Amino acid sequence: MTLQIHTITIGAFNRYLVGDEGWILIDAGIPYTAGRVERTLAWLGVDPREVRLILLTHGHIDHAGSASALQRLTGASVAIHERDRAWVESGYVAVPRMWGRVGQIAGRPIEWIARAMRFPPVQADVVIGDAGLSLESYGIHGRVIHTPGHTRGSVSLLLESGEAFVGDLGGGAHGPGRKPGIPPAGNDRNQILASWERLFREGVTTIYPGHGPLLPASAMRAALDVRI
Numbered sequence: 292m293t294l295q296i297h298t299i300t301i302g303a304f305n306r307y308l309v310g311d312e313g314w315i316l317i318d319a320g321i322p323y324t325a326g327r328v329e330r331t332l333a334w335l336g337v338d339p340r341e342v343r344l345i346l347l348t349h350g351h352i353d354h355a356g357s358a359s360a361l362q363r364l365t366g367a368s369v370a371i372h373e374r375d376r377a378w379v380e381s382g383y384v385a386v387p388r389m390w391g392r393v394g395q396i397a398g399r400p401i402e403w404i405a406r407a408m409r410f411p412p413v414q415a416d417v418v419i420g421d422a423g424l425s426l427e428s429y430g431i432h433g434r435v436i437h438t439p440g441h442t443r444g445s446v447s448l449l450l451e452s453g454e455a456f457v458g459d460l461g462g463g464a465h466g467p468g469r470k471p472g473i474p475p476a477g478n479d480r481n482q483i484l485a486s487w488e489r490l491f492r493e494g495v496t497t498i499y500p501g502h503g504p505l506l507p508a509s510a511m512r513a514a515l516d517v518r519i
């Protein structure tokens with residue numbers, strides 16, 4: 292099978308189904324939307340049991356919310372970095388800190404609301420460390436790289452062919468006027484920039500973000516060089 296990348300989008304939320312010698316799903320999406328993945332698999336003629344891995348780019352609800360349902364549907368292993376693991380195993384709704392003054396005003400009330408929420412928890416089958424993870428054994432020519440900054444346990448999948456699935460590390464939907472940029476919220480802004488530098492060094496050519504359309508790495512690079 293040649294490399295296939297299918298984007299499954301609901302509103303502003305992207306999940307990616309990647310097929311090579313095996314199928315994997317990148318991110319599980321907001322809660323109670325597993326049916327959309329099921330329909331996409333049916334449309335492609337792929338048996339859900341052929342999906343071998345559900346890789347969570349990080350532990351936020353909009354990426355891990357349907358992981359439990361999709362684990363049941365596919366029987367796939369769920370992989371997450373060790374630093375975001377506790378959130379998904381308890382269904383804890385973590386709220387990233389917004390940069391700047393808006394965050395200082397809006398951050399607290401959002402945290403209070405989120406504290407009362409939970410999403411369906413999921414047990415991690417594969418716990419990713421800082422050294423990352425090769426996906427060769429799942430039939431994918433690529434590796435998971437630890438790219439912290441948005442959360443401590445954020446990871447990206449970099450395929451040998453240059454495509455990178457970066458979760459909320461940044462992309463097309465975050466900057467002003469929806470120009471390429473880093474997300475408006477996270478754990479450590481400088482760490483986000485360092486993670487981008489790492490991805491550029493590793494040879495990323497095309498970026499598949501968690502929100503918004505895909506974009507060439509050169510566009511992101513130009514946007515960040517201006518900011519740095």
Ligand SMILES: [Zn+2]
Nearest residue numbers: 349351441459
């Ligand atoms: Zn996030």
Ligand SMILES: [Zn+2]
Nearest residue numbers: 351353459501
């Ligand atoms: Zn997100």
